[in-house]
Amino acid sequence: MKSVLIIAAHPDDEVLGCGGTIAKHIHNGDKVSIKFMTNGVAARPGIEDRDVEKRKQSALKALDVLGVEEENIVFGEFPDNSMDILPLIEVVKSIEKIVEEVNPEIIYTHFSNDLNIDHRISHQAVMTACRPQSSSPVKEIYCYEVLSSTEWNSYTCSKFNPNKFVSITQFWQKKSEALYAYHQEMRDFPHSRSFETVEALATLRGAIVGLQKAEAFQIERIIENEK
Ligand SMILES: [Zn+2]
Structure with a gap:
């Protein structure tokens, strides 16, 4: 059994980016933990709390579909869409904390050059928190x-x-169902964050390598021990 950690800036990134892979890890008997950096709801006076709760419920529903235990889900409190106001060290420390708790061998996180600022900072913080020291449990990092x-x-x-x-x-099927839990975050086609485009991307990523449906990753690092 492997310990797998997903670091996502917002609830829904985990399903969009690697929902099928999460379900596959669970199916293979691995332990999957998720750390969300923000609550995914931009600060707007008045409706904030209700929206935060709604987004949280969507995440719990989506991750239940994928088979992730509720006790392995951590909701972060950093400000949505403005993680750039934080000192990076604060973000790094929050990732170091979860890495220490979960002891992950594999980490999935955002790509370094995403347009969204929270995604970029999450990536940077993961790379800093997981610098390859011999004491680090992290052997594989994928974007x-x-x-x-x-x-x-x-x-x-x-x-x-x-x-x-x-x-x-x-x-x-599980990925689609999990994504449906976030239907409020989805847009109408031809927006790229639409159900149609998510399926089209899975089909394209699959067809590139002769598969029906696939999720694609950029390898950041793989460390293989002697035994
Ligand atoms: Zn996001």
Whole structure:
């Protein structure tokens, strides 16, 4: 059994980026933990608490579909869409804390050049918290892609260039169902964060390597021990 940790800036990134892979890890008997950095709700006076609770309930429902235990889900409190106001060290410390608690061998997180600022900072903080020291339990780090952020980055930034493909054909149904729990975050096609585009991307990522449906990742690091 492997310990797997997903670091996501907002509740819904985990399903968009690696929902099928999460279901697959659970199916294989691995322990999957999720740490959300923000509550995903922009600060707006008055309706804040109700919206935060709604988003949390969507996350619990989505992750229940994928098979993640509620006790392995941590909701963060950093400000949505403004993690850049925080000293990076604060974000790093929150990731170091969860790494210490969960002892993950594998981490999935955001791509470094996503358009969304919270995604970028989460990536940076993961890389800092998981610097490869011999005491670190983390052996593998993969970046997932999130529609309406990864593909929207600047032309001047290096593009997401996947080099790991995970077949999720038999977990596609679960991913769709989990995504439906976040239907309020989804937009109408042809918005890239639409149900149609999520399926189209899974089909494209699969077809690139001769699979029906796949999730694609960019490998950040793999460390293989002697035994
Ligand atoms: Zn996000």
